[in-house]
Amino acid sequence: MSSAKRGRGRPRSEEAHRAILGAAEKLLLKHGLTGASMDEIADYAGVSKATIYRWWPSKELLALEALLRSWDADVDDKKTDTGTLRGDLRAILRPWVKRATERRFTPLVAALTAEAQRDRHFAQTWRERFMESRRAGDREVFARAIRRGEINAKTDIDLALDMIFGTLYHRLLHAHQPVSVPVAYRVVDQVLAGLGSSA
Amino acid sequence: MSSAKRGRGRPRSEEAHRAILGAAEKLLLKHGLTGASMDEIADYAGVSKATIYRWWPSKELLALEALLRSWDADVDDKKTDTGTLRGDLRAILRPWVKRATERRFTPLVAALTAEAQRDRHFAQTWRERFMESRRAGDREVFARAIRRGEINAKTDIDLALDMIFGTLYHRLLHAHQPVSVPVAYRVVDQVLAGLGSSA
Amino acid sequence: MSSAKRGRGRPRSEEAHRAILGAAEKLLLKHGLTGASMDEIADYAGVSKATIYRWWPSKELLALEALLRSWDADVDDKKTDTGTLRGDLRAILRPWVKRATERRFTPLVAALTAEAQRDRHFAQTWRERFMESRRAGDREVFARAIRRGEINAKTDIDLALDMIFGTLYHRLLHAHQPVSVPVAYRVVDQVLAGLGSSA
Amino acid sequence: MSSAKRGRGRPRSEEAHRAILGAAEKLLLKHGLTGASMDEIADYAGVSKATIYRWWPSKELLALEALLRSWDADVDDKKTDTGTLRGDLRAILRPWVKRATERRFTPLVAALTAEAQRDRHFAQTWRERFMESRRAGDREVFARAIRRGEINAKTDIDLALDMIFGTLYHRLLHAHQPVSVPVAYRVVDQVLAGLGSSA
DNA sequence: GTGTAATCGAGACGGTACGTCGAGTCTTGTG
DNA sequence: CACAAGACTCGACGTACCGTCTCGATTACAC
Numbered sequence: 001m002s003s004a005k006r007g008r009g010r011p012r013s014e015e016a017h018r019a020i021l022g023a024a025e026k027l028l029l030k031h032g033l034t035g036a037s038m039d040e041i042a043d044y045a046g047v048s049k050a051t052i053y054r055w056w057p058s059k060e061l062l063a064l065e066a067l068l069r070s071w072d073a074d075v076d077d078k079k080t081d082t083g084t085l086r087g088d089l090r091a092i093l094r095p096w097v098k099r100a101t102e103r104r105f106t107p108l109v110a111a112l113t114a115e116a117q118r119d120r121h122f123a124q125t126w127r128e129r130f131m132e133s134r135r136a137g138d139r140e141v142f143a144r145a146i147r148r149g150e151i152n153a154k155t156d157i158d159l160a161l162d163m164i165f166g167t168l169y170h171r172l173l174h175a176h177q178p179v180s181v182p183v184a185y186r187v188v189d190q191v192l193a194g195l196g197s198s199a
Numbered sequence: 200m201s202s203a204k205r206g207r208g209r210p211r212s213e214e215a216h217r218a219i220l221g222a223a224e225k226l227l228l229k230h231g232l233t234g235a236s237m238d239e240i241a242d243y244a245g246v247s248k249a250t251i252y253r254w255w256p257s258k259e260l261l262a263l264e265a266l267l268r269s270w271d272a273d274v275d276d277k278k279t280d281t282g283t284l285r286g287d288l289r290a291i292l293r294p295w296v297k298r299a300t301e302r303r304f305t306p307l308v309a310a311l312t313a314e315a316q317r318d319r320h321f322a323q324t325w326r327e328r329f330m331e332s333r334r335a336g337d338r339e340v341f342a343r344a345i346r347r348g349e350i351n352a353k354t355d356i357d358l359a360l361d362m363i364f365g366t367l368y369h370r371l372l373h374a375h376q377p378v379s380v381p382v383a384y385r386v387v388d389q390v391l392a393g394l395g396s397s398a
Numbered sequence: 399m400s401s402a403k404r405g406r407g408r409p410r411s412e413e414a415h416r417a418i419l420g421a422a423e424k425l426l427l428k429h430g431l432t433g434a435s436m437d438e439i440a441d442y443a444g445v446s447k448a449t450i451y452r453w454w455p456s457k458e459l460l461a462l463e464a465l466l467r468s469w470d471a472d473v474d475d476k477k478t479d480t481g482t483l484r485g486d487l488r489a490i491l492r493p494w495v496k497r498a499t500e501r502r503f504t505p506l507v508a509a510l511t512a513e514a515q516r517d518r519h520f521a522q523t524w525r526e527r528f529m530e531s532r533r534a535g536d537r538e539v540f541a542r543a544i545r546r547g548e549i550n551a552k553t554d555i556d557l558a559l560d561m562i563f564g565t566l567y568h569r570l571l572h573a574h575q576p577v578s579v580p581v582a583y584r585v586v587d588q589v590l591a592g593l594g595s596s597a
Numbered sequence: 598m599s600s601a602k603r604g605r606g607r608p609r610s611e612e613a614h615r616a617i618l619g620a621a622e623k624l625l626l627k628h629g630l631t632g633a634s635m636d637e638i639a640d641y642a643g644v645s646k647a648t649i650y651r652w653w654p655s656k657e658l659l660a661l662e663a664l665l666r667s668w669d670a671d672v673d674d675k676k677t678d679t680g681t682l683r684g685d686l687r688a689i690l691r692p693w694v695k696r697a698t699e700r701r702f703t704p705l706v707a708a709l710t711a712e713a714q715r716d717r718h719f720a721q722t723w724r725e726r727f728m729e730s731r732r733a734g735d736r737e738v739f740a741r742a743i744r745r746g747e748i749n750a751k752t753d754i755d756l757a758l759d760m761i762f763g764t765l766y767h768r769l770l771h772a773h774q775p776v777s778v779p780v781a782y783r784v785v786d787q788v789l790a791g792l793g794s795s796a
Numbered sequence: 797g798t799g800t801a802a803t804c805g806a807g808a809c810g811g812t813a814c815g816t817c818g819a820g821t822c823t824t825g826t827g
Numbered sequence: 828c829a830c831a832a833g834a835c836t837c838g839a840c841g842t843a844c845c846g847t848c849t850c851g852a853t854t855a856c857a858c
Contacts (some may be wrong), residue, residue: 475817
């Protein structure tokens with residue numbers, strides 16, 4: 001019956017896996033997509049390049065996973081249910097701003113975003129694994145507000161989220177204006193105000 | 200005609216200059232920053248690579264200029280003074296959306312944005328020549344609205360602009376949601392609505 | 399008879415053995431030493447690579463054995479005693495030329511000869527198993543001729559054999575001149591003529 | 598006259614060329630075709646790998662040229678006209694044996710011979726540049742003997758040469774029997790004796 | 797029968813070299 | 828001088844193959 005497919009061959013080394021991701025996190029996050037080479041990563045991980053390529057078909061996919069892990073690493077994903085939409089959004093944005101500004105995520109995010117323009121397939125993966133996955137939670141916050149009757153049921157949630165995160169990413173990427181918790185709060189306020197009237 | 204400041208040697212070839220930018224526009228816009236090589240560009244322009252590097256210190260700077268020229272090429276920058284802020288913004292965004300969606304700008308913009316993360320110096324140039332230059336006009340529209348008393352004098356113009364363009368770029372870059380003229384109008388409406396209440 | 403040393407564990411699979419040699423013969427003979435990979439051979443034999451390496455320490459040794467088997471496969475090693483040295487040598491060379499020209503032995507022979515230059519140990523094995531083993535019979539033909547008084551007892555048999563096979567291999571390896579049964583006969587004639595006078 | 602094609606661009610660096618061939622001679626001759634890597638050669642030559650590949654399409658072709666140069670390096674190609682065929686052949690073989698036995702040519706020769714079996718194109722080059730080029734002179738020695746009336750005009754020169762060099766290469770490659778000047782002389786004698794009677 | 801021991805298939809792994817590509821620099825000869 | 832041609836350096840890329848290793852599953856002989 002079952003378990004038929006229980007591993008036949010040599011089991012894949014979780015050790016190696018971890019080492020690769022560790023090296024990728026460290027080197028790619030630090031030096032960026034082009035700043036770190038696969039050879040370096042392999043060396044640093046004490047692993048052969050072939051082993052990396054066995055599991056990650058490209059540098060970009062490896063970087064994506066490293067980014068994801070690093071991103072999710074220090075999240076205290078406290079179920080943020082503060083009772084108000086504004087409160088929930090603030091609770092989401094507070095740690096987001098910290099991560100986004102403290103650590104060197106932006107270079108990788110920018111590089112992978114650029115890669116997504118060149119490779120439709122990667123773009124798909126990028127959307128699913130980076131964008132959509134964190135978006136799901138954010139959408140829920142709006143859904144709750146709708147259930148509460150706090151905002152109009154017809155609110156375009158995706159647009160609202162794009163206005164919030166689009167604005168902040170824009171500043172992050174071009175660094176022409178500061179990104180901070182207060183700024184994030186103001187963005188939330190503006191968006192919320194806008195929602196009300198367009199209802 | 201004279202040519203007073205004629206140097207000693209062979210005069211610089213405007214012809215070559217134009218050819219380089221033409222090739223850069225064509226190839227870089229079409230295939231992206233990594234998709235086109237300097238050798239290809241030189242070949243296509245019928246120019247030596249050294250000549251390119253004499254005038255543009257790097258591929259990125261060349262791409263930046265090509266992007267700028269292409270961007271400004273088909274602009275009917277009719278001084279758009281419609282009398283209302285909403286009208287002015289719509290007038291600005293209508294051609295913007297066309298350019299941004301019709302032509303292949305996004306890959307280059309994304310690639311150069313990524314480059315800006317790696318190179319502080321390039322980031323500076325990027326901000327000045329790409330961001331700020333088009334921003335000036337946009338800001339003026341808000342300034343006019345303030346003078347008209349249409350919006351609060353303390354309005355954070357930069358934030359408003361980031362909310363508009365940030366949102367649209369966000370969608371452009373990740374293609375998770377559509378970008379269209381109606382969408383752009385809705386963004387304007389939301390932002391304007393937000394401005395009012397936070398005044 | 400033997401089987402005395404029957405071990406404790408699972409007996410070695412004769413099936414696997416045959417399959418490996420079969421695959422080796424087929425693939426190595428067809429594509430050469432570098433043209434066929436161990437992975438391919440293992441796959442084709444339906445056997446794991448480790449099983450191959452358990453019994454053959456290296457690709458070269460496996461190839462050697464495959465070559466030997468294939469070489470000896472279609473030999474009608476009719477004890478060729480024709481009564482004269484010339485007749486015996488012709489009887490030996492006739493099938494030799496066929497094998498050497500018809501099938502794809504030369505690439506393997508060349509590759510293994512090259513390997514013998516790099517690895518003294520393999521060179522030893524190569525000499526013993528490939529050269530010497532087929533040489534024994536050839537030498538006997540000369541010994542018979544000496545017993546018959548057909549040629550001088552002091553004839554340098556090894557030199558004679560080297561002159562015959564060296565010449566033919568030379569042509570085989572560099573393909574600058576044809577190898578055929580008539581050519582082989584002429585070589586024999588020349589060598590025999592030479593022997594007589596140097597006696 | 599010609600010279601029309603005198604380079605426009607940067608002239609190829611004879612320095613680099615020499616360095617590459619020097620490194621190739623040293624490393625490939627010393628460690629063999631597989632024992633030396635292109636990276637090592639590039640390093641040793643103080644040259645980039647790309648430069649090597651610009652001029653030599655493959656490791657094998659580079660090795661061929663290195664072999665040729667090294668082979669021809671220490672030749673005192675004294676026009677050997679001793680008056681007799683035997684004398685001429687001895688004069689040719691004396692230095693040949695020295696080169697062939699003293700220096701580490703055989704591994705490379707064997708490896709390239711093996712390569713010639715895999716690649717028809719390389720085989721062609723190999724024959725032309727290694728075999729035929731040195732053969733031309735050897736053939737002339739026989740032609741002279743024919744003109745002198747020393748040997749039959751119908752002598753199969755190529756066969757005679759194959760018998761001489763084939764025999765010696767055979768011993769060189771398999772090392773089952775010694776190669777020395779006396780041995781070479783005996784081979785010559787045998788071949789010459791054979792020629793006479795088959796005339 | 798149950799334990800012990802060798803073998804096998806599957807397949808991951810480290811290592812090492814390959815040949816390719818692109819950016820940017822440098823060296824000539826020519827206009 | 829500015830330019831065209833193009834050789835050169837540097838360094839990364841992704842691929843391929845070898846031989847080793849780790850497992851779990853088999854298949855005997857021995858107790």
